[in-house]
Amino acid sequence: MSNAVSFKRKVRLMSPEILSDITIMNTQREHGQGVYDTVRLAYGVPLDEECENCIDAHDVAEQLARFPEGQFVAVYTEEEPNLVVGMAATMRTNRPPTNPPRKWIDEIGSTGIANHNPYGEWLYGVEMSVRPDFRLQGIGTALYHARFELVKRLGLKGWYAGGMLMGYRRYRREMSVREYGEKVINREIIDPTVTMQMNRGFEAWDVIEDYLDEPDAGNGAVLIVWKNPEYDET
Numbered sequence: 001m002s003n004a005v006s007f008k009r010k011v012r013l014m015s016p017e018i019l020s021d022i023t024i025m026n027t028q029r030e031h032g033q034g035v036y037d038t039v040r041l042a043y044g045v046p047l048d049e050e051c052e053n054c055i056d057a058h059d060v061a062e063q064l065a066r067f068p069e070g071q072f073v074a075v076y077t078e079e080e081p082n083l084v085v086g087m088a089a090t091m092r093t094n095r096p097p098t099n100p101p102r103k104w105i106d107e108i109g110s111t112g113i114a115n116h117n118p119y120g121e122w123l124y125g126v127e128m129s130v131r132p133d134f135r136l137q138g139i140g141t142a143l144y145h146a147r148f149e150l151v152k153r154l155g156l157k158g159w160y161a162g163g164m165l166m167g168y169r170r171y172r173r174e175m176s177v178r179e180y181g182e183k184v185i186n187r188e189i190i191d192p193t194v195t196m197q198m199n200r201g202f203e204a205w206d207v208i209e210d211y212l213d214e215p216d217a218g219n220g221a222v223l224i225v226w227k228n229p230e231y232d233e234t
């Protein structure tokens with residue numbers, strides 16, 4: 001794959017000595033099951049359980065038919081066949097982030113990105129997951145960089161998404177998800193997902209209550225927006 005980027009990372013959680021080979025590349029149809037497994041594991045769903053809202057192999061095939069350059073995987077190349085350890089799915093939309101936020105499923109139309117608009121001027125973040133045993137090694141960051149490059153290459157206005165408030169669970173007895181989200185936006189609380197997104201260059205605009213059924217996040221998200229610094233207004 002010409003756009004593939006390879007790098008070596010220490011996989012701390014597996015063993016301090018092991019160096020892993022990780023490649024970031026556009027998703028292929030054969031990655032479908034690995035994407036489904038990665039999403040389930042990332043959201044704490046055991047692999048022997050079905051997950052209704054998780055992107056599965058059928059969804060991957062639909063995403064690839066609609067917008068192949070917007071789908072990415074991180075693969076661990078020291079296993080044969082290569083193991084999918086991270087994934088990122090995106091679509092294009094003409095709905096700007098200044099419009100009132102909608103629920104995740106209403107934005108995307110379906111997990112196969114039925115609402116993808118090939119002429120859309122904004123990239124919309126559909127999903128991103130890294131397997132728990134491969135986290136904190138820069139794989140998520142590399143998947144962000146692949147998409148920043150995509151936005152620039154396509155000349156889009158920018159990229160936005162609902163960043164799930166995955167750390168809310170610890171605070172749910174103390175405050176509402178809106179209060180928690182506002183504290184994350186104001187950097188009074190560190191959220192494992194949204195703070196990371198803010199640290200990668202996203203602006204955090206507002207809390208979106210009831211974005212997506214995810215108990216750990218109290219179903220809440222933050223509208224995160226990245227404007228393409230290279231966008232040509234003329």
Ligand SMILES: CC(C)(COP(=O)(O)OP(=O)(O)OC[C@H]1O[C@@H](n2cnc3c(N)ncnc32)[C@H](O)[C@@H]1OP(=O)(O)O)[C@@H](O)C(=O)NCCC(=O)NCCS
Nearest residue numbers: 128129130135136137138139140141163164192193196199
């Ligand atoms: C968010 C996610 C994709 C990050 O993947 P990753 O490969 O671990 O990312 P990286 O190694 O590049 O960076 C890890 C970042 O997460 C932060 N982080 C991870 N776990 C954390 C925790 N428990 N508490 C605080 N920060 C945490 C790290 O501090 C680091 O951010 P920083 O460098 O700005 O401090 C991964 O944690 C994940 O799959 N989470 C569950 C699904 C999810 O939330 N998806 C996004 C939906 S919008």
